[in-house]
Amino acid sequence: MAMMKSYASFDDYLEAQPPANQTIIRALRRFVKSVAPRLTEAVKWSNGCWIAGDEPIAYVYSDTGFVQFGFLMGASLKDPRGLLEGKGRSVRHIKVRAAADIDRPAFAALLKQAMRLRRRPRPARSKK
Numbered sequence: 001m002a003m004m005k006s007y008a009s010f011d012d013y014l015e016a017q018p019p020a021n022q023t024i025i026r027a028l029r030r031f032v033k034s035v036a037p038r039l040t041e042a043v044k045w046s047n048g049c050w051i052a053g054d055e056p057i058a059y060v061y062s063d064t065g066f067v068q069f070g071f072l073m074g075a076s077l078k079d080p081r082g083l084l085e086g087k088g089r090s091v092r093h094i095k096v097r098a099a100a101d102i103d104r105p106a107f108a109a110l111l112k113q114a115m116r117l118r119r120r121p122r123p124a125r126s127k128k
Contacts, residue, residue, distance in 0.1 A: 010041035013048045017062040024067040025060050027099035032058065035108045036115060057114050061093070068093035069107065071114045078113065081106050 007013040014025050025048065032039060032050050039050040039057060048060040061068040071077060074084055074092025083106060084092035094110075096102060 005046050007043045010048045013043050021062040021067050024096050024099050028069055031102055035111050052118055055118050066095045066097045069096050073117045076117055077110055
């Protein structure tokens with residue numbers, strides 16, 4: 001089994017991607033920052049991620065000819081435009097082949113839903 005590459009930062013992840021995918025990832029980065037400025041960039045599972053606290057909300061995965069813009073709780077998202085792909089238990093993604101493919105209103109609606117669906121810390125139970 002191949003080892004996953006390790007990246008110290010989102011910038012390191014970005015710089016390791018093919019030039020065409022770097023362009024897409026940079027556009028997604030600007031998009032996420034404009035829609036969800038409180039999300040923090042990180043690297044999880046060798047992919048660029050946007051997290052709230054320590055919980056990943058969205059990610060980018062660089063593939064040949066496209067970038068996946070995905071959501072860890074994507075299976076729970078309402079997707080009236082039918083943009084999301086994937087058959088996993090919870091993760092769904094959109095294949096972005098060019099920066100111009102970023103449908104800002106539709107992507108923003110999905111990202112905002114994903115942020116609302118995140119796990120909330122549960123209050124500590126009192127011990128009786």
